[in-house]
Amino acid sequence: MCANICTKRDLKDLCEVEDYETGAFIRSTFTYVDEQDIAWFGRTADKRKYHLTVEDLNRLLQEISDEKIYPLKNSSISMAKLLPQITLEEAKVLEFLKQHPHPNIVKYHGCTVNRGYITGIALEKYEIILQYRFEDVPHDLDIVACMDGIRKGVKHLHLLGYAHNDLNPTNIAIDSDDNPIILDFGSCRRFGEKLLTAGTYGWIDGEYATSAQRHDESAINKIEAWLKEEKNKRATMAT
Template sequence: MRVDQSQEDSSVGPNISTKRDLASLCEVEDSVTGAIIRSTFAYVDDQGVAWFGQAHGIRKYDIDVGDLIRLLKRVPDEEVYPLKSASTAIETKLLPRMLLEEAEVLQYLTQHHHQNLIRFHGCVVNRGRITGIALDKYKVFLRYRFEDVPHDLDINACMEGIRAGVKHLHSHGLAHNDLNPMNIALDSDDNPIIFDLGSCKRFGEELLSGGTPGWVDEDYTISAQRNDELAMDKIEAWLVAEKGQRIRA
């Protein structure tokens, strides 16, 4: 499956009016002192053109839109996007390979769909490269559920859905390997939808990336069922703690 978009290239700078337009905004701190080293940020425009920038010694909260526009630099397509029909190791470097592998996993899961896994509609192709993946869209993420939705969350029901989706992956010999509240969306009925399958691989395969700091007990490099089980325990503990804080408040 494929979704073709305009082949016109972007010749102007990033069209940003707020930090919310960014695809990511992160900080890198000194692990010993906690001092800020740099903030990094990324943006992807409507044509699938990627931009990346960094501000040394500045916290992300202190960066304004003018800084973003000035510091964002275009990333060459070949560094982030796989060719539509890549066939050699040279054509599939690390980041393009990760996107291509995620698309392949999602394509497989369309034949083995589960209600708690994101629905895949195909790949977006620009300039002869896969520049995006078309998925169902959700407005609420588990990470911000307590902030964005006023009514209570049934944690047991939520975890039951998460575990059901993960169990389905495991039944096909796949592990997600990067479960965390930012990779789980919620529909209008609070049913959890697992997405971001960039680290999803068959048991025993080597990972290109996996695990988000704070949601893993240790670094791991091999896809395994245990990675998901540990992450789900952490997610459940976090949900209980978050809910408790709001009750006390």
């Protein structure tokens, strides 16, 4: 059985593992979840993520059995609480944020169940991710307005006592009005709490193990600098 993806954007994640001290490339890793909630995982030390082709990905992706990643459905537990173990902490945060909504934070609807297993968290769907905004939308992006929305969403989190701890362009969606929507709360915790996962290489200043406001402040500055660089790059290409 083959994963049979058609484009890299079908992937759930496409990452690189690098040596933290030297920055040397170690391997590329990638995950995919198909329409039946069957999960796939692949990795290779032979190619960096930008050089991987769709043919490479389909060849390397291996199906993961349900029991290895999904817990069994328990009818005695509220559907809103039925979540995979690996996303349980994220679900707790989203349950809390659902009681304290903000227009720049993704809407959480509960969880999904398939084949008797809890297969994921159900969130509002957005077609565009900030990482690909310049590629997917022809008109220019108002960087000032975009950053203002990101800062407002993050400020809301901070006022509630939480830090996101993994802000980067792949964790921010863009709605039809170009408003930024913060996603992926797997590393979001109250200030001072220990983290299971933290940050994305290239968007953090260094390794950290506890949640802190300064992680988000640093990431926001990096995102703004990246947006300006991307905008200038597109303008240069157009001339």
